[in-house]
Amino acid sequence: xxxxxxxxxxxxxxxxxxxxxxxxxxxxxxxxxxxxxxxxxxxxxxxxxxxxxxxxxxxxxxxxxxxxxxxxxxxxxxxxxxxxxxxxxxxxxxxxxxxxxxxxxxxxxxxxxxxxxxxxxxxxxxxxxxxxxxxxxxxxxxxxxxxxxxxxxxxxxxxxxxxx
Numbered sequence: 001x002x003x004x005x006x007x008x009x010x011x012x013x014x015x016x017x018x019x020x021x022x023x024x025x026x027x028x029x030x031x032x033x034x035x036x037x038x039x040x041x042x043x044x045x046x047x048x049x050x051x052x053x054x055x056x057x058x059x060x061x062x063x064x065x066x067x068x069x070x071x072x073x074x075x076x077x078x079x080x081x082x083x084x085x086x087x088x089x090x091x092x093x094x095x096x097x098x099x100x101x102x103x104x105x106x107x108x109x110x111x112x113x114x115x116x117x118x119x120x121x122x123x124x125x126x127x128x129x130x131x132x133x134x135x136x137x138x139x140x141x142x143x144x145x146x147x148x149x150x151x152x153x154x155x156x157x158x159x160x161x162x163x164x
Contacts, residue, residue, distance in 0.1 A: 001036045001085060003027070009043030012098040015109055022113040025151055026120050027087075029144035032076060037123065038089035039116065047093040060096040062159075063115045065089070065122035073125040073136055090119035110156055113148065117141050118159040 003023045007014050019039070027033050042050075044060035052058030054066075068088040069077035079085050092115055101108045118141060126137040141158035149156055 001034055003037050003039060005039045005041070007041040008046060009041055009095060011043050011095045012041075012108075014041050014094055014112070018109055019112055019116065022148060022152075023116050023120070025148050026113075026117050026144050029147040030120060030124060030140075032087060032120075032124065035077070035085050035087045037087045037120070040089060040091045041094045042091045043095045044093065047091065047096060050091060060093050062093045062097050062100070063119045063122075064091040064093075065119045066091075067123045067125070071125040073127065073133070074140070075125060087120070087123040090116060090123065092116060092119070110154060113154075114141075114145065114156050114159050117145055117148070117156075120144075 003020050005016055005020050007016065023037065023039060024033070027035070027037060047060040047064065048058055050064050051061050054064065066089045068084070068086040071077055077084070077087070092112060094112065097111055097115060098108055100106070101111055121137055121140050126133070126140055128134040128137045138158050145156045145158060148154065
């Protein structure tokens with residue numbers, strides 16, 4: 001199925017092809033390659049509005065995920081028709097991420113891929129509100145990023161490293 005990528009901001013140049021490829025690899029590593037996913041590259045303004053509306057935190061953030069299905073962590077949705085083969089949408093706060101990368105010296109494209117992996121895990125029910133949830137999500141992120149690393153030669157690590 002497809003990864004629909006939309007760049008809804010102009011502040012930061014985004015290399016779409018590598019990002020789309022990474023999301024396809026990560027989606028396959030999750031066993032969800034049959035499912036569509038929407039990926040929106042957003043600026044601080046949009047991320048601030050979405051974060052305020054859905055999480056009551058009116059500040060920009062790195063990633064917001066909006067699942068199409070509600071599933072338990074690690075379960076794949078069980079669609080009843082073709083139109084339900086959709087994981088949902090991930091909003092990447094590329095302006096926010098870019099600023100973080102400038103502050104830390106990390107590679108922007110790598111951090112985008114890691115952040116997309118985090119968002120994909122959220123679409124499949126993974127959370128990190130408690131330590132056991134964090135452990136489960138961290139392990140899944142580690143697993144799928146390792147597959148991406150093997151294909152690309154990168155050394156990407158989970159976004160949730162060190163949260164607990």
